[in-house]
Amino acid sequence: MKAGGDIFNNLFDEFVAWSILVFAITFIWQMHHSLKYRSKDGSDNNVDELTPGVFPKENDDLRLELTWTIIPFILIVYLTYISWGPLSEVWTEDPEAHQVGIHASQWSWGFDCGELDEDICSISNADVEGQTKPKISLKAGESYTFILTSEDVTHAPFFVDWGIKEDSLPGMITKMYYKPSVDEIGTHLLLCTEYCGDDHGYMTAVVEVHA
Ligand SMILES: [Cu+2]
Numbered sequence: 001m002k003a004g005g006d007i008f009n010n011l012f013d014e015f016v017a018w019s020i021l022v023f024a025i026t027f028i029w030q031m032h033h034s035l036k037y038r039s040k041d042g043s044d045n046n047v048d049e050l051t052p053g054v055f056p057k058e059n060d061d062l063r064l065e066l067t068w069t070i071i072p073f074i075l076i077v078y079l080t081y082i083s084w085g086p087l088s089e090v091w092t093e094d095p096e097a098h099q100v101g102i103h104a105s106q107w108s109w110g111f112d113c114g115e116l117d118e119d120i121c122s123i124s125n126a127d128v129e130g131q132t133k134p135k136i137s138l139k140a141g142e143s144y145t146f147i148l149t150s151e152d153v154t155h156a157p158f159f160v161d162w163g164i165k166e167d168s169l170p171g172m173i174t175k176m177y178y179k180p181s182v183d184e185i186g187t188h189l190l191l192c193t194e195y196c197g198d199d200h201g202y203m204t205a206v207v208e209v210h211a
Pocket of ligand 1: 154155156192193194195196197200201203
């Protein structure tokens with residue numbers, strides 16, 4: 001299963017596409033020129049008459065310098081702009097959202113459905129690779145605000161299939177927002193993505209989305 005919801009996967013793909021293009025323009029072009037224009041045996045190896053320690057002012061080209069400053073700048077501004085979009089998937093707070101507590105401690109997760117209806121939020125256990133782990137059931141199409149707390153050190157719940165995570169900090173409340181869709185009906189894994197000690201790797205839980 002690919003990690004991250006569609007919106008995050010698309011963003012990732014776009015970053016990879018731009019990275020390949022920038023890599024091709026810079027490294028491959030540079031490598032090609034380094035090989036093509038190197039001096040041959042027996043030829044004059046200082047055709048540009050360069051003097052060590054002296055900047056070759058006559059080779060200066062302001063237009064070229066502006067081009068390689070402005071174009072990458074525009075690209076960076078653009079990539080920053082498109083990165084903002086998905087943040088609202090994680091941090092927008094829907095006033096209608098149901099509040100669900102996720103409490104972290106070394107090395108387990110605890111869920112708190114409060115006074116919510118069984119259908120909206122319920123807690124049970126699930127088997128994850130032979131170990132009993134907590135399971136929370138949520139309803140597709142409902143909005144949830146997860147209230148994150150930690151008992152001891154910094155943890156970070158990561159909803160692997162949805163691509164969202166946030167730090168859980170001792171002495172501080174952080175929040176995460178999500179509205180599971182009908183396409184996400186099924187079981188999903190919740191992991192800890194902030195190293196928190198010996199059993200960090202086993203700090204898992206199951207999130208079930210039902211119709
Ligand atoms: Cu951890």
